[in-house]
Amino acid sequence: MHFWFVCNKCGKESPFNLKESKCDCGGTLLVEYDLERVSKTLTKERLKNRSTSMWRYSELLPVENEKNIVSLGEGWTPLVRMNQAEEKYPVKKLWIKREEQNPTGSFKSRGFSSAISIANEYGVSKVAVNSNGNAASALAAYASYAGMESHVFVPKDCPGLIVDECVQYGASTFLVNGLIHDAGKIIEDGKQEQGWYNVGTLKEPGRAEGKKTMGLELAEQFNWNLPDVIVYPTGGGSGVIGIWNAFQQLKQLGFIEGDLPRMVSVQELGCDPIVSAMENDSDFNSQTENVISKPTGMRVPNPPDGDLIVSILRETNGTAVTVSKEEIEQAQKTNGAQGISSSPEGAATWAGFTRLVEQGWIKEDDEVVLFNTSHAMKYLPWEATGTPTIKTYEDWKKVSENVLI
Template identity: 45%
Template sequence: MNYSYVSHLYCPKCSKTYSAEEENHLCICGSPLLVDYNIYDLSGQLTQQDLVQRAPDLWRYHELLPVQNEDNVISLGEGMTPLVHFPSLGKDMGIPALLMKDEGVIPTGAFKARGAAVGVSKAKELDVKELAMPTNGNAGAAWSLYAARAQMSSTIIMPIDAPAITRNECALSGANLFLVNGLISDAGKIVAEAVKEKGMYDVSTLKEPYRIEGKKTMGLEIAEQLNWQLPDVILYPTGGGVGLIGIYKALRELQQLGWLSPEQKMPRLVAVQSEGCAPIVEAWKQGKKESSFWEASETVAFGINVPKAIGDFLVLDAVYKTAGCAIAVTDEELLEEQQKIARHEGAFVCPEGAASFLAARKLREDNWIKENEQVVVLNTGAGIKYPDTVDFDIPILEPGDSI
């Protein structure tokens, strides 16, 4: 059986196709490219039972990943993160079947490791020597560390106020790290110029087709962990939106494989943003297919501070086609929710994850989420990667003091 059943790349806007065996980035029309697979051929070769004996990492789904030669796989054991029931928080919200998909326990401490693992592996297969990207922090950390493991050079540009821990991860990996006094959109312009001048491999969000393939494994895992029964709602913190696009793509591919029963409804997908940067939410409210650039964006949930996503039309399409929604929350409330999660369930989630839990709470209050529905919230990273978002006055004792 083939290691991968990858077929080709295609443009979701103009339908033009490209080879998966050559370097390709955006379509000639400017759209991101997506990966297509020979799913009809695979459906007769792979069964759900075949997965049981495989290693508990994302490469267990290698037939639905784009790396054609197993020797090119670069891995740190990423994938198969816990799907944890939150009964106490669920009771507090009025959602008894509340689950967290915890990406904070993955290598590099964030879900970005999934995209980096698959993206770097495919870059190795394409004989890439140096990659470049703009980042809000976690993606740069993941891609620089995986590039180091692949003996590949990396150039990373991030906003000057990105979390210090992610900056250190990049520097430790040996990446060529630069800080820009601006937003990720400003970093993106610098990367685009460097790619043009120096011929580096551009791995900016959705400017290469393979990051999304790593991210889609979150959807494959959720389906497998729930014994191929899909939840009613999946909430996802949305900046570039690659994970949400990927989860939708994964569930569509499972439908095509015949691994989901025909009567199963697709989960309603929820794109969660901050009120300080909510271009997807604004577009969804207006029924638009694309978003507008969000001026002066700012939020403590740094990973979703993306004023304009290149794949916004794909995010909105996934939300519309699953009867989902887009919702924005305030920084003040999401930090309060972060504390509630820790005190109810003992989980220290990242601000972006807290935003998604808060969104679930608000959607339950509005009865958009019903009490009997099963809800999966993506926590996309470890809270300890954002120490500056937590600040308490802690009493200091002298030796001999009593409490």
């Protein structure tokens, strides 16, 4: 196998395994590749002739046999230059990376194309995920396309349209009376008995690897000269980790050089543990109370890799910023009026951008990229139709028995 795990904390190497992503020491297991082998086939020149999906970088994704790839046309999303905004704000160049143009209407398509491809390679037939929304519908779509059974568990205040999307994609779908980690506990409690493969954030290595393609792609779209600042909405953080990891690998391959872009995490007021650690100049701690933000992809009070996210922001001279619900709503309108449909998470990057411009943190000669992670329309105040609500794995067993009878 030309890829294996390396712990980002203790440095220990171990064989690649589809059911791990954390080291015994508490560090994160990143996938490392035989870059000498990779560099024989992955060249800037050859890339020009490849398919425009994220699988153009297949040497840097942990799938051995190309026939196992499960692709619905994810990646190679457009970068749109925001000309009107450049005239209004003191910034050199501004782009929005349109991740909402992925197959399931969000950047989550990338992580699940990769995770489900790995699952496919290992013959997995039943997959499960906990999510605040877009990850659930992405899992559902990729699992169905691959012919796998999917089980999704989302907080009951998750956007109803996304819940209905999961049902549309054929997933067995449940609302959970609790937050995203309560939903995750149901999967952990049931996975042995039910044979579920848990595809939750950082429960397996595929999702972070898939998101890495955002960084690979950004570098290639910028002709291997990276922008100065990247603004990303942060919940579980695998987006930030993936992009940073991409840049590390591209440096080692000699595709890029120099300083990395300053990475910025945006969180919502009411759930911002990354911002707390950055502002207090302290170690990362989960947020244990007062989680009062809206149910978006940013609402993750205890991201399994908070340490790593914080260290990436520090290492790149980045920062983290909290924005309010009202600022997000205003940013959705502003983006709409410039022709861009933004989810709350995507709009949060616009709100973070304007805040950092005001603070003088983003400067006149900066080239800035904002990630628009999903469409506005997925977040209508629509009520999901007929999806049952549960609290525990025991509840699930009862409900699913009833469904079966």
